Amino acid sequence: MLVRHVLFAVLGGLVVMPAHADAGRERLSLDRGWLFHLGDVPFHVPATQDETYYATKAGMASGAAAVKFDDTAWRKLDLPHDWQVEQPFDPKANMAQGFRPRGIGWYRRYIALPESDRGRHVELEFGAIATHATVWVNGNLVNHNWSGYNEVRIDITPYLHYGDKHANVVAVRVDADAMEGWWYEGAGMYRHTWLVKTDAVHVVPDGVRVTPRKTDGGTWEIPATVTLDNDGKQDAHVEVEMVVTGPDGKQVARRRASVDVPVLTQVTAALPMTIRDPMLWSLDRTTLYRVTTTVRRDGKVVDRLALDTGFRTLRFDAAxxxxxxxxxxxxxxxxxxxxxxxxxxxxxxxxxxxxxxxxxxxxxxxxxxxxxxxxxxxxxxxxxxxxxxxxxxxxxxxxxxxxxxxxxxxxxxxxxxxxxxxxxxxxxxxxxxxxxxxxxxxxxxxxxxxxxxxxxxxxxxxxxxxxxxxxxxxxxxxxxxxxxxxxxxxxxxxxxxxxxxxxxxxFMTRGEFATDKARHIETSYDTEAPAWGxxxxxxxxxxxxxxxxxxxxxxxxxxxxxESWPYASWPSVSSFFxxxxxxxxxxxxxxxxxxxxIKDRPLIYIAPHWNWAGKEGQEIVVRVMSNAERVKLLLNGQEIGEQKVDHYRMNDFKVAYAAGALEAIAYTGGKEVARARVETTGPAVALELVPDRAALDGDGRDAMPITVRALDAQGRAVPLAQDEVRFTIAGAGQSIGNGNGDPNSHEDEKGRTRKLFNGLAQLLVQSNWNSSGSIEVDASAPGLRTAHLTIPVRAVAPVAYVPAAAPPVDDKP
The missing domain is CATH 3.20.20.80 (Glycosidases)
Known part of the structure; x- marks a missing residue:
């Protein structure tokens, strides 16, 4: 291997690289257009010598892994997908996995590649598949993966067909009965999936190593390396260039190397760089630098990719x-x-x-x-x-x-x-x-x-x-x-x-302030913890x-x-931690x-709520939480007491309940710095929908949570409301799920209804692919005024993707 280097020192100026129309690398979404079957599909068991002979050959997978398999009745869906959350709760299922069945599932997809892709390097990239997965391409078993948490990258170049009539068949068998954790792990292809096309000479996955470090002399070094592969039929001589640009877009370092990459061989080139006085990455100022790697062959860009990094020092001191x-x-x-x-x-x-x-x-x-x-x-x-x-x-x-x-x-x-x-x-x-x-x-x-x-x-x-x-x-x-x-x-x-x-x-149950073991409820006063915690x-x-x-x-x-501790038993289906x-x-x-x-601004809060009808005159523990020096508590304008803030234990006051308003005032240096108020509300009369954001992008990926709550006649949130809410969604989006935070709820998380739990529920909405206009959301409940929300959806260019193709006309082109 021959590697030659040229180092460019950049002092306060921008070195412009020539533009190229074709950078050689395409990363195309494969999230759309999958077919799914819940349950296993048996493989054919050969019964004759001829069947056994052919079953052992390349491309001759059987069952749902076969090229010619009837999947017309399978469900059509887009990724990411978790089939476990779609299943009904089952008291016989595993508690650690949320009392939901897991099982085995199959995915299939058809991909057509143009003749112009012949000679390129092509990879499948799965963000993660829960849990154990086996992948076939055109009937060839190309990968076993034994973890539900790592990316799966597969070079599928040798197995591909080209042309509109010869779609490629990807089949994935997912075994979610295999478990790696003692918590809910989900099931299926639950992260994004991609088809990556590059030139035959290309940077391998995760092949750019960039780990900045500060030298004893005060400068910063990036001992960068780039690993290349050559799938082509001829040895290649390429130029590799790495450029570092700051947050202002100005170039701060540049390095080149000439590299010889033999056929079907990986070669690593070192491109060390030195940078003086970069802006540091910190918690408050997250300065990132872009590192762009370009590979040229005969002056043409054959691969280019970029990643971000930052300059910071870290040290753990024993004392x-x-x-x-x-x-x-x-x-x-x-x-x-x-x-x-x-x-x-x-x-x-x-x-x-x-x-x-x-x-x-x-x-x-x-x-x-x-x-x-x-x-x-x-x-x-x-x-x-x-x-x-x-x-x-x-x-x-x-x-x-x-x-x-x-x-x-x-x-x-x-x-x-x-x-x-x-x-x-x-x-x-x-x-x-x-x-x-x-x-x-x-x-x-x-x-x-x-x-x-x-x-x-x-x-x-x-x-x-x-x-x-x-x-x-x-x-x-x-x-x-x-x-x-x-x-x-x-x-x-x-x-x-x-x-x-x-x-x-x-352990805590949101909005509850008395532990009730029979009902699987934990107080929010921070008194409940396991023996180990x-x-x-x-x-x-x-x-x-x-x-x-x-x-x-x-x-x-x-x-x-x-993992529904402390009960670890039905009906609790989620954690309390x-x-x-x-x-x-x-x-x-x-x-x-x-x-x-938080130290940079004064804060004060009161717990619990102040709706305790039937407990008039009874003592309620009121917890005041503040980062100030002192706190004072008042009920209906009358002082209950004043205390020095205990930043570790918080401040508790015993208050005889009377309907009205609790008010807490925070003082630092003898001056009021913050105030909090909790009021007794009336009964619920209306619903309210509160979006997390003002609008969504119409790319089929953007999503937001909507808070659902009940209000009294004065517009105050009712903390004990338990009404069942029905959702209607129309327009440029859809519901992708809902919840309410109740660890004992068995409602369908993909359903159209959800009970408020201690005043709150959440609806998740997502834009439709290539959409614009608006999403119209209605929430209704018996006896309450219906809430309506319009969410604007902006027209944006969707992520580049591979359209789903028709099944192949002939599996032997």
Whole structure:
């Protein structure tokens, strides 16, 4: 291999690259036009010598994997798709998976390729498939995948047919009876799917390595590499160019290399660059630089792709915690699973944006995506919005198949400035043993080889102080719960950085303020937690008062389907752990953490609601939550009391109930800085629909949640309303699901009706593909005034996609 370099130093000017009409790479959506069958389809069992002979040959798959298979009765649908959330609840199904059946399903799609694609490199890219998947192309088995969380990239070039009459047949068998987690995992092709076309000489998937690092001299280095492949029939000589541009579009670095790429060979070219004084990426200023890689052959662009990265330093200190760009940052984190009410794990990107905005408003600065790699578009949002990410591996196993999954995550995600930790596992039984240490040591070595700029960790639930355990293999020790071990570990190993990797696990039911075990209801006063966990207040006090603890990750930011502790039994079908419920509606824990984590503006909140008819004169505990210095509580204008704010425990007042208005006033420096009010409402008389955003793009992907609530005659939200609401949607969009945050609800998440739960429900709407105009939404309930909402839908160019083709006329062109 011959590689020659040319380095361009750019000083305050823009170096213009020549424009090319054809950059060689197309990434086309395959989300539209799939056929689906729920249930297995048996393979033909050969009965004769001839049948057996042909069944073993290339392209001769049988059953639903065959090219000539009658799928005309199959359901037509678009991706992403989670079939598990569509199933009825079943008390005989697995509690951990939300009491919903899983099963096996099949997908098929027809793709026609023009003759002009002959000689190009073509890949299928599945964002993720839950859980185990087998893929065939034109009757050829091309891939087995053993995880529901990693991307699946398949070179299908050798199997393709070209021309309108010879459509290619893609068949995918999904085995969701296989489970990788003890939480709701969903079932099916639940992330985006793509067809990627490139020149025969191209950059391999995740083949651009960009991991900026600061040198001792103060400059920044990007030891960039690019890996190329050549599917063609002739050796190739190419020029590879990498250009770094700042947020203002100006070029800050450029490097070229001449590379010889033999036929059917991968070659890696190094293109190191040095940059002086870049703008730093931080939580408040998420500056991103674009790295564009261009491959030219005989002066023509044959491949071009871009990714974003950022410049920042990070350090975990054993005594003082975490530092970003030299500034101390306490990790105010949450753990997240990847499902949402109404859609299961097939969460539209726009709904992910809503979820992350809710976390940002809460004061969260760190997220642990537990316990698996998240969709790449979510990490893009974390980069742009300013979150610190613990990226976690799903399967703790250094054997070749599972190490490939870990390597894929490292390669795909290492350019993201938001990622600060690689976690090799969560709560493994071997974590306290020599075997666990040896397994972790091997996986850590791979992380260092493929990245080397970030520390590693593991989320350990015990065994921190055994003679040899996983903590000896990782850079930062992660403790799940184990608060009594914090000080013991730090005393025994004072030079080892330490963070809570998972904490709390407190139980709350949104809007409820008395635990009722018979009805599976948990109080919102933050008094209920499992034996292994702690209340929100206890956990954060343990973390916040110890400098050596870098921070924490509350279990969990949102409720999720399945794992319905503390009951772990029917009728509870979702968790009680969340700071928010399954829709993103805040529980009382939201406001407790918000006043602990937000420092730049005064905040004050009151809990509970003030609708306690029948309890007149009885004592109600009123919790006031504030980040000010002092708080005063009044009932109907009469002072109840004044207290110094306890930022860890909050402030409770005992109040004899009388209908009217509670008012809390926050003071700092003797001056009022904030005020909150809760009133007794009248009965519900009307419904209201509150959209999350003003409009949607008509690309068939954009989506938003709509809050549904009941109002009294004065327009106040009624906190105890339980009315059943019926939805009607017309125009340029559709409903994709609904929910209400009740862990014991068995309503159809894809249905047309939903009961309010303690005053709230949520409807998710999505635009139709290539649409414009408006979506008209009506919500009605007996005895209440109907609510109407018009959502404008903007005409936009849809994502480039591959139209579904007709079945092939002849499977042997």
């Amino acid at each position: 003082k915690g975490f530092f970003l760009n030299g500034k101390h940052v306490k990790l105010q984190g949450v753990c997240l699973h990847q499902d949402h009410a109404g859609v299961g794990v097939a969460v539209p990107t726009a709904i992910w944006a809503f979820r992350l905005r809710r976390l940002k408003e809460l004061g969260v600065n760190a997220i642990r995506f537990s316990h698996n790699a998240i969709a790449s578009e979510v990490l893009d949002m974390a980069d742009r919005m300013g979150f610190l990410v613990m990226a976690e591996n799903r399967n703790f196993n250094p054997s070749p198949d599972y190490m490939k999954q870990f390597e894929w995550m490292l390669k795909r995600d290492r350019h993201h400035p938001s990622i600060i930790l690689w976690s090799v596992f969560n709560e493994e039984p071997v974590q306290a043993t020599e075997a666990g240490y040896e397994m972790a040591r091997r996986m850590v070595a791979v992380a260092k080889a493929l990245d080397g700029t970030r520390p590693t960790t593991a989320a350990m639930s015990n065994g921190l102080l055994t003679p040899l355990n996983v903590s000896h293999a990782v850079d930062v020790v992660g403790a799940n719960y184990q608060i009594p071990e914090y000080d013991k570990f730090h005393a025994a190993r004072p030079d080892k950085p330490f963070t809570s990797s998972e904490d709390t696990s407190a 702690n209340t929100h207040r206890d956990a954060w006090q343990a973390i916040g008062t110890r400098d050596f603890v870098a921070g924490g990750f509350v279990w969990t930011g949102f409720d999720y389907h399945g 969340g700071i928010m419920d399954l829709n993103g509606f805040p529980k009382t824990a939201y406001y407790m953490h918000q006043v602990q984590w």
